[in-house]
Amino acid sequence: MCTMIAQQIAINGSGKGTAGWFNVRQANVSYDHPFSVPFEHALNIDFVNEAQGPGARVAVELSAESARALVETILAVLERAEAGGFLEETAP
Amino acid sequence: MYQTDLYEGMIAETVTIPGAGGDLINAYFARPLGPGPHPGMVIIHHMPGWDEWYREATRKFAHHGYAALSPNLYFRAGHGTPEDVAAKVRGQGGVPDDQVLGDLAGALAHLRALPYVSDKIGVFGTCSGGRHAVLAASRIQGFDAVVDCWGGRVVMSKEELTPRQPVAPIDYTADLACPILGIFGAEDRSPTPEQVAIHEQALKAHGKTYEFHIYPNAGHGFFYHNRPAYRQEQAVDGWEKIFTFLEKHLG
Numbered sequence: 001m002c003t004m005i006a007q008q009i010a011i012n013g014s015g016k017g018t019a020g021w022f023n024v025r026q027a028n029v030s031y032d033h034p035f036s037v038p039f040e041h042a043l044n045i046d047f048v049n050e051a052q053g054p055g056a057r058v059a060v061e062l063s064a065e066s067a068r069a070l071v072e073t074i075l076a077v078l079e080r081a082e083a084g085g086f087l088e089e090t091a092p
Numbered sequence: 093m094y095q096t097d098l099y100e101g102m103i104a105e106t107v108t109i110p111g112a113g114g115d116l117i118n119a120y121f122a123r124p125l126g127p128g129p130h131p132g133m134v135i136i137h138h139m140p141g142w143d144e145w146y147r148e149a150t151r152k153f154a155h156h157g158y159a160a161l162s163p164n165l166y167f168r169a170g171h172g173t174p175e176d177v178a179a180k181v182r183g184q185g186g187v188p189d190d191q192v193l194g195d196l197a198g199a200l201a202h203l204r205a206l207p208y209v210s211d212k213i214g215v216f217g218t219c220s221g222g223r224h225a226v227l228a229a230s231r232i233q234g235f236d237a238v239v240d241c242w243g244g245r246v247v248m249s250k251e252e253l254t255p256r257q258p259v260a261p262i263d264y265t266a267d268l269a270c271p272i273l274g275i276f277g278a279e280d281r282s283p284t285p286e287q288v289a290i291h292e293q294a295l296k297a298h299g300k301t302y303e304f305h306i307y308p309n310a311g312h313g314f315f316y317h318n319r320p321a322y323r324q325e326q327a328v329d330g331w332e333k334i335f336t337f338l339e340k341h342l343g
Binding site for chain 2: 002003004006008028029030032033035038040044046048050053054055057059
């Protein structure tokens with residue numbers, strides 16, 4: 001059953017969907033039913049731009065272990081970039 | 093005796109119906125051809141959306157003699173593939189219960205107004221739709237039978253309540269006005285067999301007519317032939333139980 005466990009966060013970046021690149025304005029993170037990966041529940045991330053309609057979406061569906069590993073890796077990479085003085089101050 | 097030379101026909105199409113707040117929403121409507129009277133069924137789609145499986149399920153009810161109407165509960169989320177639209181709703185934490193109930197009341201009223209629909213109308217749903225079916229049969233007057241397939245969060249803790257889902261459906265058990273059939277998997281984690289037992293106890297305590305079946309070696313969504321959760325033997329038996337139950341109460 002749907003857990004309805006979901007959070008939305010405003011982000012800034014680009015994502016490549018079925019119609020090409022678009023400006024990503026929001027990430028919807030949920031632990032709920034996936035559409036493709038063969039699990040009952042998955043950690044789902046939808047990078048979206050709601051102003052452009054439901055089709056402006058880049059989706060990933062991950063196992064909980066994969067999601068944790070991804071988070072750790074993102075943080076580790078950002079830490080290295082920050083240590084090297086490469087981080088750019090950009091709009092949130 | 094089964095007559096192989098009987099005429100058989102069906103029409104399946106999208107229609108527009110008034111939903112919650114008077115909003116016009118769309119619905120998929122499948123029904124047998126002929127003057128009827130056909131019992132009606134409101135078919136409530138699951139969290140993954142108003143998708144192909146639900147088109148198939150709606151036609152399956154029509155094949156079995158029902159005028160089956162499946163409203164698009166995600167209509168307000170905009171245009172897109174069922175997955176994209178459902179993902180948007182998933183990210184929002186689902187659709188509000190009151191809005192769903194308004195849409196389902198609209199579907200019931202639409203069926204009631206049709207000359208070829210009999211005076212018996214049931215409601216069916218799976219997953220979030222199973223939960224919505226229990227809510228509808230408790231809070232909307234006029235349903236004659238309800239089928240809840242693995243509807244989780246019928247039993248909810250206080251922590252699970254949200255502004256969109258502010259009341260656990262089990263709390264409306266006293267108001268349930270028709271017989272209920274429940275189809276569940278023993279390996280499901282929402283609802284767990286323990287939660288199903290709690291719901292069953294509530295139905296018993298309120299003197300309701302119910303029939304619950306918990307299938308071994310089946311988890312959540314075991315009717316979905318397009319998912320690895322599919323369990324052929326249990327699904328076939330579950331569908332048989334559904335149509336036997338509906339024939340008894342709507343036939």
